Amino acid sequence: MAHKFYNGDLNKIKQSMPKVADAIVACFGGYCGEPCKASSLVCCGNYRQAKNYMPMTVKLRMTEGDKVLLLKSMDIMLSPIALDKTKLLTSTQKCEAVNRSYQAVNPKIITNPRNFAGRIHGKVLKLNNGYAVSVLLKTKSLGATLTKGSSVIRQIRKTDAISKKPNNDVIQKRKITRYAARQRRYHLHERLHYNKGLTDTVHVMKGVGQLQDHNYV
Structure with a gap:
């Protein structure tokens, strides 16, 4: 609320x-009025917002020690140090969402040492601007021109609409496509690095004293 009210100006x-x-202390103590009108970001000082936090008939009878304790509790989130730590308005959910987006273009099971940076930068561009705008920016940077109303533009618009509102059929189709691509990579890796009939060396254990009575090989 404060970031929106002050347009992200951390000093203000x-x-x-x-x-x-x-x-806040005055409002919870039953003095909702001028303090809320002047300084509160959620209460306009007419007692209408109080019911969102506690019953209208309840007034906290706080001692000076209670007020100090309440102020210290609010300092956990409202102190200058806390505001510096939360100024970017990040959260665990946002971080996990970005990590999942990165994994979509750079999976953990596949190493892309040559174009890793390009994949990540392209995904960041798409997250910040959307599919359509990111494609247009990339084509413009490469010197390619797209004619207005062409089939390419129509396809970009169609793909952008699907990416914003994916349906179950599209999601299932994407899963099948990813699975097929993953299987092709696995089979290719197997053909390149493994030979048919390759087995592990059989270790002869007949010479071991305790195993002479039992042939485990």
């Missing part, structure tokens, strides 16, 4: 947080 957010914390 830091300057406003002490007043916001004081307004």
Whole structure:
């Protein structure tokens, strides 16, 4: 809420947080009014927002120690140090989503040492701009021109619409395609690096004293 209200200006957010914390303490103590109107980002000071946090008939009778404890609790998220750590508004879910996107173009089971950087940069461009815009930017950087209304543009629009709202049939088709491609790579790797009839060396264990009574080979 603060990032949206101050357009991401971290200095203004830091300057406003002490007043916001004081307004929260006053509001929970039953003094919803001028402090909320002046400093609160969620309560407009007319008691209508109070019911979202506690019953209308409940007023906290806080001692000075309770107020200090509440302020210290809010400092965990509203202090300048905490704001510096959370200024990018990142979360675990966002990080995992980006990691899954990276794995789509650079799977763990396949090594791409030559074009790894290009794959990752291309995926970042697509995540930030969408499929259609990223394709147009890449073609423009390569010096290629796409005619307006051409079949290529229509296909880009179609693919962009599918990527935004994928249906179950498309998802299933993509899974089958990925599985088939993975199988082809596995078989190719097997033909290149393994020979038919290759077996492990059989170790002779008859000479071992404790195994002379039992032939395990």
